[in-house]
Amino acid sequence: MKNSAKLFIVLIMLMNLNSACKNQPETVTVSQDDFKYFVDQFEDIRILKYRLPAFESLTLQQKEYIYYLSQAALAGRDILWDQNFRYNIIVRKTLEGIIESYSGDKNTDEYKAFLTYAKRVFFSNGIHHHYSSDKFKPGFSSEYFAVLLNSSDKSKLPMEPGLTIDIFTKFLTPVLFDETLYAKKVDQREGVDMVAASASNFYELVTQKEVEEFYAGKIDPKDTRPISLGLNSKVVRFNGKVSEQVYKSGGMYGAAIDEIIKWLELAASVAGSEMQKKELELLIEYYKTGDLKKWDEYNVAWAGNTNSMVDYINGFIENYEDPLGMKATWEAIVNYTDVEASKRTAVITSNAQWFEDNSPIMPEYKKEKVTGVAAKVINIAMLGGDCYPASPLGINLPNADWIRKEVGSKSVTLANISDAYDAASRGNGFLEEFAADAEEVARVNKFRSLADALHTDLHECVGHASGKLAEGTDPNALKNYASPLEESRADLFALYYMTDDKMKVLGLFPDMEAGKVAYDDYLRNGLLTQLVRIKPGKDIEQAHMRCRSMISHWVYEKGKDSKVVEMLTKDGKTYVKINDYKKLRELFGELLKEVQRIKSQGDFEAGKKLVEDYGVKVEPMLHAEVLERYARLNLAPYTGFVNPVLTPVKDAAGKITDITVGYTDDYLGQMLDYGKKFSFLPVKN
Ligand code: ZN
Secondary structure, eight states: OOSGGGOBOOOOSSTTOOOOOOSOGGGOOSOSSOOOOEEEEETTEEEEEOOOTTGGGSOHHHHHHHHHHHHHHHHTHHHHHHHHOTTHHHHHHHHHHHHHHOOSOSSSHHHHHHHHHHHHHHHHTSSBOTTTOBBOOOSSOHHHHHHHHHTSOGGGSOOOTTOOHHHHHHHHHHHHHOTTTTOBSOOOOTTSOHHHHOOSTTEESOOHHHHHHHHTTOSOTTOSSOOOTTTTEEEEEETTEEEEEEBSTTSBTHHHHHHHHHHHHHHHHTOSSHHHHHHHHHHHHHHHHOOHHHHHHHHHHHHHOOOOSEEEEEEEEEOTTSTTSOOOEEEEEEEEEOHHHHHHHHHHHHTHHHHHHTSSSOGGGSOSSOOOEEEEEEEEEEEEETTSSSOOSEEEEOOOHHHHHHTOEEEEEEHHHHHHHHHHHTTSSHHHHHSSSHHHHHHHHHHHHHHHHHHHHIIIIIITTOOOOOTTOOTTTTGGGHHHHHHHHHHHHHHHHHTOHHHHHTTSOSSTHHHHHHHHHHHHHHHTGGGGGSOTTOOOOSHHHHHHHHHHHHHHHHTTTTTSEEEEEETTEEEEEESOHHHHHHHHHHHHHHHHHHHHHTOHHHHHHHHIIIIIOOOHHHHHHHHHHHHHHTOOSEEEEEOOEEEEEEOTTSOEEEEEEEOOOOHHHHHHHHHHHSOOSOSOO
């Protein structure tokens, strides 16, 4: 995004990410009762559900507050769909209409392939893969698609009155089936017009050059509190002129934004404190005006409010889907504090200055004073927008650098989401297949939950917050390499400290073996297992994956002569073996120093070279081997979640007396339900 403060998501450091938040590795409990986490699996996707621990013990005010915020979190769903691609809403409504009304045989392979396609589209909030950003290839023919449309209830399809099925089919068929059309949601290849090549819907009828010219000079380089330029708008050609359509009430996406506002107003009416009420009013004001100064004001208030039991995110926040890294997708979560586990992050936060002072980066780029890295462990009560169904594991916001510097940021790890991963992944054979030996398997099983949780904490609470720019450095200097470099910086910071004695001194690790597990998992993933997410012949594109690949290949390469890390072959299978953990730590430190230098000086060329040399390319033979080994395990590399169902209980006078939590095992049902209840935008915006 803008620059450094990128931060969101430590998304999945490991394939089948484990990261619970209990502090006693020996007694990691999967679940106290027989709660079933698994919900569904299709293609490369696994669906789980998450629990709301101790929800019952919240006060009525807190529950009610959560309820209103959760409705606000669901109300903006259509916005994300439209942002991801301009025809996503019409495609989704078509799929919904067919599922609801198709009168033909539903027991055929073709219909099943259609349903799988629909599930994938629902998962990705659009027709492009949520991670690779490639357009899905339907597993059924365009002829069958025509059959489906012709045998469905026309009134259930999103068709203009008077339009024939024939014309409707002709319009939609290439959108779904032409592989060259809208092929990628985000295309950041070197040398292409990224705006024209990307299907994401932040620009229309304009070129990359025109967009860059449009925004050039709009921020005074001397402004110490710059707005997040272009964050909440689409750039279009209107009457021949390049202009912005702002997301706001009465503006673009206004109908959905008004719904969000409605629920936020109800939330404000039961806010837990004056501070929280004030903060919500600022957010509402921002949604009404689209004014980015107001957005900053809101974020200052939100970041400063660190003591609330219930908190939330709601807005246009992360810019991963914009090829130019400027425009943000809509997302929302609602959460409440996990009091016990938050004690762990409090220890890290209160030692933030020690971490900064002892980090291996160049002294001139250290922060003299690390401000307000508020860290908490939370439980999610609702996921919405770009956080649903694929949820992050850690969040660190706000993104604006100046707010982070002046006010600080809030950093959270998502305990109940991690617990669900952990419980659902244990013993699925993945670790056993790829770990170098039985000793490693045992060590990882013993300490992974703790190691993951601490890696996430260090990454979010101190990693991203560390370091500063040299005076005069353009915060946007690293451009399309900013994201992978920023994630690398935070990951390296975490990795560097994972085997520091301080972890034991602070009581965070019972045993230094836990630090080794962090290294085992990281390199195994970066060098081998994350490749299961890449299709044969493709490069690595996603920022977090580039980051992990870059770090892993760099340390492997640098430590090659002294065999710090080895790639072993046994029975035709490749394994990663770490021989010297101490030396490996030094290499992490060395790379951290360099990545911080790159960021601090805005050294685009060096940053680009690091990412391109170590983070992008895939070795085809190894890739094929990993894919084959993985295929035999029959696992899904991506995970998402169904939300719980929150229901208000009312008395005779209509007053809310309680909010109950229900859980569903019906993924498709939830998607169809949301399509009915939370769709407020027309098919074309
Ligand atoms: Zn991060």
